Amino acid sequence: MKLFFCKSWFRAEKCATEVWTEEKARACHTNGTLYTVLVGSVEHPTCFLEVKNDFVGVSFLDDHLREFVEYVFAESSPEMLFLQRATHREYVGGTDKIDDGSTYYFKEDGGLVISRQVFNPHRGEKTTGTADVATNYSRKPEFGHYEDLIRLERS
Template sequence: MNSSISFCKSWFRAKKKPTEMWSEDQARAAHFSKETYTVLVGSIDRPNCFIDIASGVIGVGFLDEFLRESLTYTFQEVESGKLFLTMATYREFEGDTDKVVGGSSYMFEQDGSVKIRRERFSPYSLETATSTVDVSSNYSSTPEFAHYDELIRVERS
């Protein structure tokens, strides 16, 4: 098991801290009963990312130096034991504040089609596009308990 992981009930985004730290046994029980739990990667106070694990869906929030969720991956279970990255969202912030000034979302389909949505908030603008990409790197195996390295790869190609 990776020594730099810890477990909690959830990551409180607004307060930038975990809620209710859990023992490995509590998290293992949640994992095997398909209940929701969160994995912190890195230190408890300054994790690199967090992984929200729920039945059928896994979210990975990558944190910047200010503990802001700058990149989010959403994986859906597409068949038993197999996940597919269905959405990636990048956020841009104003300086070192928590104010989101814009972002881009990529919604992937298994057939390779992707919808792109770029949004700016001041002044407001929205651009959308569609494309086709090789999505073979969007597949991951459903993680075994405490083995999450496959999910926290930022580069998916």
């Protein structure tokens, strides 16, 4: 797995901003400040992670560099992260226009809210329920070791 580091992923332009050295990214990791990890390549990553001491966002990109799955992990203890939000989007053909999306909001007590939106014509719905969230926990990553967080399929 090839990793590259940068300040951020510019979503609108679908490109990295300020490609960084591993040393600069490692310093951010050590200090708990925000940095971005590109997986695969700088120009066409398969996914990217936005990493901070108490938060990790993971966005999976399709062939058009559009975010089709996004996971948001937040600190649940000094060593652990909890998957709080998972979003799936579908697009209109090869455009960047979102056709529909679903977002799952997880609570550590098992509470779940699912928000679905369709955009043409626009309509939305929300449902609530419970989920087994045992697999929503991940260890905070050591620098360079993001394998557990970049699993697209999560139970």
